[in-house]
Amino acid sequence: MRDAAHLSPYTIGEMAHIRGENPGSNRHDENQTAEQRNDYENLILLCPNHHTLIDKRENEGLYMLSLCDSCRFFAFARLARKCLPLSPTDFG
Numbered sequence: 001m002r003d004a005a006h007l008s009p010y011t012i013g014e015m016a017h018i019r020g021e022n023p024g025s026n027r028h029d030e031n032q033t034a035e036q037r038n039d040y041e042n043l044i045l046l047c048p049n050h051h052t053l054i055d056k057r058e059n060e061g062l063y064m065l066s067l068c069d070s071c072r073f074f075a076f077a078r079l080a081r082k083c084l085p086l087s088p089t090d091f092g
Contacts, residue, residue: 014051015043018068026060027068044072 019042020028029037036042046054054063 012048013045014048016046016051016054018042018044018072019065020055026055026057026063027065044068 017025017037018027019032019037020026021037022028023030032042053059054068
């Protein structure tokens with residue numbers, strides 16, 4: 001957040017379901033329980049524009065389950081690289 005402080009005083013994001021929340025929604029898995037569907041492992045943080053884009057019916061073939069899972073994995077990997085200390089002196 002400190003790096004972006006000069007760009008904006010706040011961050012806007014929306015939690016999106018990787019496997020769609022409701023029957024008929026993109027990537028919905030009828031075998032998922034409600035608990036699994038709303039679990040952290042099935043959520044991804046997106047900007048409002050991309051959240052809308054992946055949930056549009058006409059884009060269902062573009063934003064398949066495997067792509068959404070991969071995006072989530074790479075976002076976490078990128079975040080981990082930024083958050084992990086670079087050297088023992090970074091511990092303070």
